[in-house]
Amino acid sequence: MPDINTSSTPGELGFTFPAEWFPHRATWLTFPHNEASWQGERLAKMRPQYLAFIKAISQGEKVGIIANDENLKAFIYKELDRTDVDLSKIEFVIKPTNDAWCRDHGPSFVINEQTKQKAIVDWGHNAWGGKYPPYDDDNRTPKAVAEYLNLPVFNPGIVMEGGAVEFNGAGSLLTSKSCLLNLNRNPHLNQSQIEETLCQYYGVHQILWVEGGIVGDDTDGHIDDTTRFINEDTVIACVEHDPNDENFEILQTNLQMLKNMRLLNGKQLNIIEIPMPKAVIIDGFRTPGSYANFLICNAGVITPVFNNPNDQIAIDILEKAFPERKIIPLEATEIIWGQGSFHCLSQQEPLLN
Structure with a gap:
């Protein structure tokens, strides 16, 4: 491993978590195989949408795939070849996994641009407050990726999820009270202690809080379903226009909190409102469908769409918000059933030149 003193914190050593629009070397995924997340035939039905996601990412960067075993790797390789994915863009880490949500259990990459060093923060993972055991294999994922990439590892010793945090790349982190202050994550820590840990291990200087998340989100309100930074001072914020909808009140509360925020330089946020899709209900279950759950990657902005009346409205808003990036709408109607x-x-894994 490179010579970095991991008994210090990333912040103390000049490391930061770069904004998502920072150039990527790769994007990491944990290939879904657990029928507990997509029951019965749903796992097979969602795979074409998942493979299309891999193909879209691979147009601009490597795709690192964490595969449960060699048999799954062989299956993935065959499926990617069949769908004309450039296999030279794919790399694998073979290790047991429990679930597919790499944003939450996967490696968090921090970089030091001055020293040209990269490292991984290995946050604890407890499956969103112990909701979906077992999760021990997923909790070992950051270490396995670090060994594959020969990167040092920082261990904060607290539970944290990548979907719970948003970064502007200029020292600010945005999160939600309903998730990170939930007693099912770190009941031994108060808000100021959580803020201090986030600052030290992500290399940020300001924590901004909205209230909560949307209906159907089993993570207790991840920020990546409601509010996303798209540059240093601009956010995409979800709004619900129907006052009778269950999401109306919480998204209005979040919106007002965003309007009251000030960044480190004293500036107000530039807020671009984006509508929620009309309720995405599958088999009587309201899923957490949201146009904010996009991925900014080298190839463009991969945006979920749901065969929904508001799809084109959202695409048009994102095209104006990202004038220099391609908007890549992909069907997520089967994927979203997994919440x-x-x-x-x-x-994402940042690129260091």
């Missing part, structure tokens, strides 16, 4: 989408499934 997450493209951002939840992925974790």
Whole structure:
């Protein structure tokens, strides 16, 4: 491993977690295989959408795939070849896994741009407050990726999830009270202690809080379903226009909190409102469908769509918000039944030249 003193914190050593629009070397995924997340035939039905996601990412960067075993790797390789994915863009880590949500259990990459060093933060993972045991294999994922990449590992010793945090790349982190202050994560820590740990291990200087998340989100309100940074001072914020909808009140509360925020430089946020899709209900279950769960990657902005009346409205808003990036809408109608989408499934690895 490179010579970095991991008994210090990333912040003390000048490391930061770069914004998602920072160039990527790769995006990491944990290939889904557990029928507990997509029951029965749903696992097979969601795979074409998942493979299309891999193909879209691979147009601009490597795709690191964490595969449960060699048999699954062989299956993945065959499926990617069949769908004309450039296999030279694919790399594998073979290790047992429990679930597919790499944003939450995967490696968090921090970099020091001055020293040109990269490292991994290995946050604890308890499957969103112990909701879906077992999760021990997923909890070992960051260490396995670090060994594959020969990167040092920092261990904060607390539970944290990648979908719970958003970064502007200029020292600010945005999160939600309903998730990170939930007693099912770190009941021994108060808000200021959590803020201090986030600052030290992500290399940020400001924690901004919204209230909560959307209906159907089993993570207790991940930020990546409601509010996303797209540059240093601009966020995409989900709004619900129907006052009778269950999401109306919480998203209005979040919106007001965003309007009251000030960044480190004293500036207000530039807020771009984006509608929620009309309720995405599958077999009587309201899923957490959201246009905010996009992935910014080298190839463009991969955006979930749901064969929904608001799809094109959201695409048009994102095209204006990202004038220099291609918007890549992909069907997520089967993926969303697992209660997450493209951002939840992925974790980016920054490129250091």
